[in-house]
Amino acid sequence: MSNTVSAKSVFAWRGIDLITAAVLAVALGVAFWGFDAFVYPLIQVATAGFPPLGGLATGVWILPAVAGMLIIRRPGAAIFVELIAANVELTLGNSWGVTVLISALLQAAGVEIIFALFGYRRSGFAMAALAGALSAIFEIVGFELSAYYTDFSPIWKLLLVLCSMVSGVFVAGGLGSLLVRGLARTGALNAFAVGRESRNKE
Template identity: 50%
Template sequence: MATVSAPSERAPKSLIAYRTIDLVTVATLGVACGVVFWAWAKAWIGISTLGMFAAPPALGLLAGPWLIGGVLGGIVIRKPGAALAVEFIASVIEMLIGNQWGASTMISGLLQGLGVEIVLALVLYKRFGVVVAAAGGALAAALEIFYEWHAYYAAWTWNYKLAYLGCTMLSGIVLAGVVGWLLVRALAATGVLDAFGPGREHHARRPV
């Protein structure tokens, strides 16, 4: 009698070749995330003025939603370049709709997507659980903050810089990594990800 293996978080055998549905999903996620990024940029203007964010480094706690595109692309499509592509497309969409940072948004998109790609590459695109998602959000945040230290906050003291890094990485872990992973699980439960690893794993977890 053949045995049924436990659900796996491993990548599909064809790691490099993109299917048409992969490309369509990259574009769709990129555009959808770009609209969310734009809306969050507008909300950020008001939220950032609240008293709890009076200390500038605390603003890093609001950064997580801008990092979620790479996490979603990486753990849904599970191919090299998907996380980077989704995050970059999202940054371009946000910029084109209009935000307060202009073309520098694309630099941020590249760095944030690269952070998730590095984490996935370290696990050889074979693991896509919540720990990997959280690590991707954290490294995406770190690369973004290294850029912001030079582009926007060069005059800050190191205690401010490090506090900002810590707050942003925490936001990346929770709001991009954990929330992104939970969102993928929720989407998989609806059946829309049946053509991808999360959808197959969802069905494998369900009792027959």
């Protein structure tokens, strides 16, 4: 008798898929809380009162969804990770209150759609970048424009969307896939497909 100990269906989450996704989300929540203390004040000062440029930070909040999906690669992974990360943000204190949960759903939706289209088989930078860009559009067009920036003139609105997409591609997609590749190289992701792939390439 021989069997391969790994996942059978993309819909059947193993215990380790759930726990890793959840812990990843909490750890990224802590990292962002550290980001607030370390780096974000600099960005806030630079973009205060000028949200179109602030859109360049959008990708940071989409990164957990991308990283979670690249690791777990199952339907719902992005939403699960992003919702928990948002909850951590809530607990530690943030600037937007409970509405971050709405943002979380939108920021994860783009990632879910892109990975579902490719049947969860493909990963890597191109996928991550597409996913990041689509999520950025959802977040800005689907929520922020109507909740926060109702009175912007059309040209500013467009600029905000474009800045966010750039950030979705490079910050969420680029840094997200770099991060996951780095983690895979340490062996921490050996229980996941992405860990196996990184071994095979070497």
